Amino acid sequence: MIPQPFDYTAPRSLQEALELLKSGERKILAGGMSLIPLMKLRLATPEQVVDLGGLKNLNYIAENEGVVRIGAMATHHDIEMSPVVRGRCPLLADVASRIGDVQVRNRGTLGGSIAHADPAADYPAALIALESKVRLVSANSDRTVDAADFFLDAFTTAIEPGEIVLELQVPIEDSSEGYAYEKVSHPASGFAVVGVAVRVKRNGGRISMARIGVTGMGPRVFRDRAAEKQVEEGVDPFHATLGIGEGESVNSDIYASGDYRRHLARVHATRAIKTALSRAL
Amino acid sequence: MKITGAYPIPCPSERAYSLLQDPVILAACMPGCEMLERTGDGEYRMKMRMTLASVCGLFDGKVRIADSQPSERFRLVVEGTGKIGFMKGDGLLSLAPDGAGVSVQYDGEVQVGGTIAAVGQRLIDTTAHMLIKRFFEKLTKHAAAIPASTVAAQ
Numbered sequence: 380m381i382p383q384p385f386d387y388t389a390p391r392s393l394q395e396a397l398e399l400l401k402s403g404e405r406k407i408l409a410g411g412m413s414l415i416p417l418m419k420l421r422l423a424t425p426e427q428v429v430d431l432g433g434l435k436n437l438n439y440i441a442e443n444e445g446v447v448r449i450g451a452m453a454t455h456h457d458i459e460m461s462p463v464v465r466g467r468c469p470l471l472a473d474v475a476s477r478i479g480d481v482q483v484r485n486r487g488t489l490g491g492s493i494a495h496a497d498p499a500a501d502y503p504a505a506l507i508a509l510e511s512k513v514r515l516v517s518a519n520s521d522r523t524v525d526a527a528d529f530f531l532d533a534f535t536t537a538i539e540p541g542e543i544v545l546e547l548q549v550p551i552e553d554s555s556e557g558y559a560y561e562k563v564s565h566p567a568s569g570f571a572v573v574g575v576a577v578r579v580k581r582n583g584g585r586i587s588m589a590r591i592g593v594t595g596m597g598p599r600v601f602r603d604r605a606a607e608k609q610v611e612e613g614v615d616p617f618h619a620t621l622g623i624g625e626g627e628s629v630n631s632d633i634y635a636s637g638d639y640r641r642h643l644a645r646v647h648a649t650r651a652i653k654t655a656l657s658r659a660l
Numbered sequence: 661m662k663i664t665g666a667y668p669i670p671c672p673s674e675r676a677y678s679l680l681q682d683p684v685i686l687a688a689c690m691p692g693c694e695m696l697e698r699t700g701d702g703e704y705r706m707k708m709r710m711t712l713a714s715v716c717g718l719f720d721g722k723v724r725i726a727d728s729q730p731s732e733r734f735r736l737v738v739e740g741t742g743k744i745g746f747m748k749g750d751g752l753l754s755l756a757p758d759g760a761g762v763s764v765q766y767d768g769e770v771q772v773g774g775t776i777a778a779v780g781q782r783l784i785d786t787t788a789h790m791l792i793k794r795f796f797e798k799l800t801k802h803a804a805a806i807p808a809s810t811v812a813a814q
Binding site: 406413414417418420421422423424425495496497498499532533534535565568570598628630631632633634 | 712713714715716717743744775776779780781782783784785786787789790
């Protein structure tokens with residue numbers, strides 16, 4: 380289908396983009412992997428679109444002072460292939476490599492994906508498990524939000540009108556850490572029916588740290604602190620995840636009922652924890 | 661698709677019941693409601709702008725309140741059509757005292773069709789629950805805003 384006519388602007392600098400976005404009414408186009416299909420179906424009919432595609436300086440991956448900084452316009456493929464990401468926060472590279480399909484990974488961007496905040500997107504699970512931060516800027520503000528406070532609900536984030544996602548800041552993983560991402564891909568879209576990202580750290584005979592982020596199961600990503608605590612106390616992965624997502628609301632659709640999602644989350648959390656433990660030194 | 665759930669409202673059931681049937685309050689609480697106009701006994705015409713992520717749709721619809729049993733329960737029948745699809749809903753809302761407040765239980769059946777259902781199947785349930793949550797959150801603010809005693813005195 381053909382989208383409804385719209386005004387198109389392609390700013391050449393971040394400053395120009397932020398000026399354009401001041402009114403808060405313009406829609407931002409990044410990789411276009413969600414927005415363009417919606418516009419073609421006329422489900423989205425924005426009157427003004429600001430294309431950030433020309434802002435090449437928002438596509439970077441750099442490491443300094445124990446933090447990996449990834450520009451919002453880095454594609455999933457850039458992240459998947461980056462030696463910095465693979466070396467310093469391999470969980471994120473793994474998650475990026477499992478998004479959608481080759482075409483989506485080549486065009487889709489980190490910033491676009493997290494700003495869209497699809498409840499079944501892959502990144503949120505990793506962002507939460509990695510305790511990363513999102514930097515948001517507007518014409519007159521510049522702030523950093525914890526990933527855990529960024530995803531508020533399905534398609535709802537902490538981004539205020541006029542703001543754009545500038546970069547993701549990921550604290551580097553300890554090289555002795557184990558990590559894993561287990562997901563059930565929706566067969567048509569590749570979205571995570573359920574996706575579980577896990578990080579663990581061993582200290583001598585015991586597990587000194589566990590982080591578990593779950594996406595796809597509920598309307599927004601969540602960290603399962605109860606399961607993390609059990610893993611840290613040495614409970615085996617199967618029993619530690621029996622109550623995963625308890626107290627969280629659970630999505631249900633034509634493909635997977637709420638009960639089935641709960642079951643999938645348990646099974647895949649168990650697998651992810653086992654894999655992560657086997658990778659931890 | 662079935663939609664069930666319960667939401668606590670911090671005020672006595674008589675007041676919660678009247679809030680839930682007050683067109684001014686409903687229009688203020690329904691996400692994206694742009695107009696709610698009484699057309700008959702318990703019948704209203706409604707315009708709603710639903711915005712979620714990049715999706716935006718204008719719906720024109722009807723709301724009917726039936727089988728009213730004051731301060732206990734009523735049936736809500738909603739119908740809406742727009743360019744991006746249509747929806748029909750029929751639900752029973754029952755109010756049960758819960759501590760100092762009241763718990764509003766909703767059991768309903770919702771049908772969604774058109775483009776939005778064809779491509780958004782995966783998200784309809786999540787969206788419906790989110791909209792209901794937003795509605796009750798706003799209603800709770802209204803319930804708290806004016807103390808029950810003032811209303812009783814009026």
